[in-house]
Amino acid sequence: MIKTMEKIKIGMLTCSDRAAANIYEDISGKEIMSFFEEVLQNPWKPIYRVIPDEKEHIVSTLKSMAEEQCALIVTTGGTGPAPRDVTPEATEEVCDKLLPGFGELMRQVSLQYVPTAILSRQTAGIYKQSLIVNLPGKPSAIRQCLDAVFPAIPYCLDLIGGPYLVCDEMKVKVFRPKR
Ligand SMILES: Nc1ncnc2c1ncn2[C@@H]1O[C@H](COP(=O)(O)OP(=O)(O)OP(=O)(O)O)[C@@H](O)[C@H]1O
Numbered sequence: 001m002i003k004t005m006e007k008i009k010i011g012m013l014t015c016s017d018r019a020a021a022n023i024y025e026d027i028s029g030k031e032i033m034s035f036f037e038e039v040l041q042n043p044w045k046p047i048y049r050v051i052p053d054e055k056e057h058i059v060s061t062l063k064s065m066a067e068e069q070c071a072l073i074v075t076t077g078g079t080g081p082a083p084r085d086v087t088p089e090a091t092e093e094v095c096d097k098l099l100p101g102f103g104e105l106m107r108q109v110s111l112q113y114v115p116t117a118i119l120s121r122q123t124a125g126i127y128k129q130s131l132i133v134n135l136p137g138k139p140s141a142i143r144q145c146l147d148a149v150f151p152a153i154p155y156c157l158d159l160i161g162g163p164y165l166v167c168d169e170m171k172v173k174v175f176r177p178k179r
Pocket residue numbers: 014015016017018019024025026027028029053076077078080082137138139
């Protein structure tokens with residue numbers, strides 16, 4: 001089990017050519033940060049990076065965040081069909097196991113907001129003791145997707161030997177089936 005004496009580490013990885021080049025501010029990464037500030041009640045620490053849409057760079061950053069013991073790594077951007085969108089490929093290359101239900105649910109929920117939700121190839125999976133979840137790049141997509149999938153994340157971390165997440169029940173209804 002990842003030690004709970006220490007602060008829980010959450011990786012936040014923005015994959016965006018323009019955010020990495022400071023052409024625009026990384027609002028999506030900040031949205032991920034504020035989601036966890038609101039819901040998490042454990043002591044925790046963000047491990048935050050902004051990198052361009054380059055597969056090998058994404059692969060090595062995901063691996064280094066896992067080596068740094070991030071229990072959860074949330075990416076944003078690079079999930080679409082454009083030539084430089086490669087975040088799902090990098091995630092699939094890194095992961096030992098894929099969890100396709102995450103992408104299925106996030107696309108289903110996102111379709112309530114935009115018909116182009118079907119263009120996101122966002123996925124999720126397990127690498128060692130880290131859960132990796134892809135989100136689209138649009139800042140508005142962050143909450144829509146995290147609100148949908150987060151209730152299953154604490155139990156997923158329990159199952160992979162990660163830290164026990166304690167969350168604000170007023171903000172998110174975490175579900176842990178009785179074992
Ligand atoms: N990290 C981010 N912060 C703020 N806005 C973003 C971010 N990522 C994407 N966006 C916004 O969402 C729009 C669509 O995102 P998309 O990922 O398709 O950008 P892109 O065309 O791939 O370019 P880039 O990789 O440089 O972000 C962008 O035009 C931008 O307005």
